[in-house]
Amino acid sequence: MAATLERPDAEVPVGPEPGVDRQRTRPGMAGWAGRAAFPLVLLAVGTWYVLSSTPVHSDVLASGVIIAVGALSLNVLVGYVGQISLGHQAFIGIGAFTAAYVMTKSTDNFFAALVVAAVVGALQAVFLGLIALRVRGLYFALVTLSWGAVAEQCVFRLKGFTGGGAGASAPRPGLFDSDRGYLVLASIVLGMVLLIDWRLMATKAGRAMQAIRESPAVAANYGISVPRYTLFAFGVSGLYAGIAGALYASRRLTVQAGDFTFAGVALTYLIVTVVGGLRRRGGIATFSIFYVLGGFYLPQLAKHINESVAANAGYYVQVISGVLAILTLIFQPEGLGTFTAPIGRWLKGERFQLGHGGGGAEGINVRP
Numbered sequence: 578m579a580a581t582l583e584r585p586d587a588e589v590p591v592g593p594e595p596g597v598d599r600q601r602t603r604p605g606m607a608g609w610a611g612r613a614a615f616p617l618v619l620l621a622v623g624t625w626y627v628l629s630s631t632p633v634h635s636d637v638l639a640s641g642v643i644i645a646v647g648a649l650s651l652n653v654l655v656g657y658v659g660q661i662s663l664g665h666q667a668f669i670g671i672g673a674f675t676a677a678y679v680m681t682k683s684t685d686n687f688f689a690a691l692v693v694a695a696v697v698g699a700l701q702a703v704f705l706g707l708i709a710l711r712v713r714g715l716y717f718a719l720v721t722l723s724w725g726a727v728a729e730q731c732v733f734r735l736k737g738f739t740g741g742g743a744g745a746s747a748p749r750p751g752l753f754d755s756d757r758g759y760l761v762l763a764s765i766v767l768g769m770v771l772l773i774d775w776r777l778m779a780t781k782a783g784r785a786m787q788a789i790r791e792s793p794a795v796a797a798n799y800g801i802s803v804p805r806y807t808l809f810a811f812g813v814s815g816l817y818a819g820i821a822g823a824l825y826a827s828r829r830l831t832v833q834a835g836d837f838t839f840a841g842v843a844l845t846y847l848i849v850t851v852v853g854g855l856r857r858r859g860g861i862a863t864f865s866i867f868y869v870l871g872g873f874y875l876p877q878l879a880k881h882i883n884e885s886v887a888a889n890a891g892y893y894v895q896v897i898s899g900v901l902a903i904l905t906l907i908f909q910p911e912g913l914g915t916f917t918a919p920i921g922r923w924l925k926g927e928r929f930q931l932g933h934g935g936g937g938a939e940g941i942n943v944r945p
Contacts, residue, residue, distance in 0.1 A: 603926055612924050632756040636828070637873045638866065639756065642763040643824045645865035646770050647842075648849040649858060650817030653774075655847075656855035657783070658810045659790035660709055661718040663839070664725025665846050668815060670733055670837030672698045672822020677745035677832050678738060687750040691766075691823045698819020699812045706811030710804050713793075725843055733834035744833035747826035763824050770817055771858055777813065786810045840895075848902045857914025859921055864913045868898070 604612070627635050647669055654660045662668075672694040679690035705724060709717050733739050740746075748754075753762040777783045785806040788796040793803045826832045836842075849868055853861030872894045905912050923929040 609926075612926070615920075615924065627757055627760065634873075635756040635760045637869050639760040639763045639828055641866040641869035642760070642767045643821055643828060644846065644849055644869065645862040646763075646767055646817060646824065647821035648846045648853065648861045648865055649770055649774060650814045650821060651846050651850045652855065652858070652861060653786075653810055653814040653817065655850060657778070657786045657790060658807060660713065660810075661715075662721045662814075663718050663843055663847070664721035664723070664728070665818065666837040666839055666842035667725045667728030667732070668698055668702060668818035669822045669825060669842050669846075670728055670832075670834075671701055672819035673747070673826040673832045673837070674733070674739050674745060674822075675819070676823035676826045677740075677747040680748060681746055685748060687748070687823075687827060690747075691820060694823040695816050695819040698815040698817075698822065700815070702811040702815025702818065703808050706808045709807060709811065722839075725839055729834065729838065733837060739832075739834060744831045745826075746831050747823075748830065749827045759828060763828070766820060766824060767862065770820065771862065774817075774858055782806060782809055845898075848898050851902050852898075852905045852912050854912030854914025854917070855910070857911060857918055859917035860912050860914030863917055871897075 627638070647665065650668065651662060651665055654662045675697045676687075676690040676694040679693045680687065705721065708720050712720060734741070749759055750762070753759045778787075785796065785801045786809070788799070788801055789803055789806060789810075797803050825836075829836065845868075849865050850861055853864035875894055909915060911918075919929055
C-alpha cells in the first residue's frame with residue numbers, strides 16, 4: 578500500500594496567520610466546559626448501556642475492545658510503515674497461547690502472562706521484520722500470509738504448547754472474573770495502548786516510521802536508519818498483538834487453534850483498520866465497537882424479517898463488512914477517522930472542522 582506526500586495548496590493557510598492573536602481562537606469557559614462534558618457524557622452512556630443490559634452485552638463490548646487493540650497493532654504496520662500484513666492471526670494466536678501456557682503451567686498471574694505474551698509477540702514480529710528488510714509490498718504480504726498458514730497448521734497444533742484439540746485454559750484475574758469486570762480491565766488496557774501509541778507518534782521514532790512509509794530511500798537520505806526503525810515498528814506491532822492475544826485468551830477462558838483463522842482474525846482486523854481509518858486511532862477504536870455491535874444486533878433484527886435471512890445473518894455481516902471496506906478505500910480513504918479526528922482536535926481546543934488539518938497521523942497530508 579503506497580503513499581504519496583502532497584504539498585499543501587499555497588492558498589490554504591496551514592497555521593495561524595502572522596499577527597493573529599492565538600487567544601482569540603481559543604475557546605472560552607463555556608467552550609472548555611462543553612469539551613469536558615463530552616467524554617463524561619460518553620462514559621455515562623456506556624455505563625448505562627452496560628448496567629442496564631445483560632452480562633452478555635458486556636462480553637460483546639469486551640470483544641470489540643480486544644479487536645481494537647489488535648487492529649491498532651495492524652495499524653502500526655499498514656498505517657505507519659506501509660507494510661501489508663495478512664497473517665495477523667499468527668501474531669494474535671501466539672500471544673493468546675503464550676498467555677494461556679504461562680497461566681496454566683507456571684503461574685495463575687494474569688498480568689505476568691500478559692507481559693510475557695507481549696514480549697513473545699514483539700520477538701516473533703521482529704523475526705518476521707528481518708524478512709521485511711528484503712521484500713516489501715505484495716511480496717511481504719505473501720510472506721505474512723504464509724506465516725499465518727504455518728501458525729494455523731503447525732504452531733497451533735503443538736500439543737505441549739496449545740493443548741491440542743482440547744485447547745488451553747486461560748482464567749481471568751480474580752478482581753475481573755465477571756463479564757462486566759473484564760470489560761473494565763480490557764478498556765483500561767486499550768486506554769494504555771492508545772496513550773502509548775499517541776506518545777510514540779510524537780517521538781523521533783514515530784516520525785521516522787512515517788517517513789519510511791512515504792519513501793525508504795528518501796528517509797535514508799535524511800539519515801534515518803531504515804532497517805532499525807522498520808524492526809522497531811514490527812516490535813511495537815507484535816507487542817500490541819501479544820497484548821490483544823492475552824486479553825482474547827482470558828475473555829474466552831479457553832483458546833483453541835480453530836479460534837485463529839485468516840477469515841476470523843486477520844481479515845477482520847484488516848477490515849476494522851481500513852474502515853476505522855489508517856493512522857486514526859480514534860476511528861479504529863470506534864469502529865471496532867460498531868463492528869461487534871453490528872454482528873450482535875443484525876442477526877436479531879434479521880429474525881423479524883425472514884427465517885432464511887436470520888439463518889444466514891452471519892454471512893451477511895461478513896459480506897457487508899467486505900463491501901464497506903472496498904467503498905471506504907475508494908471514496909473515503911481516511912475511514913471513520915474523518916469524523917473522529919476533528920472531534921479530537923476540538924477536544925484540544927481547536928474549532929470543529931471536518932477534513933481540516935491533513936490526513937496523516939501527525940498532520941502530514943498523506944493518502945493510502
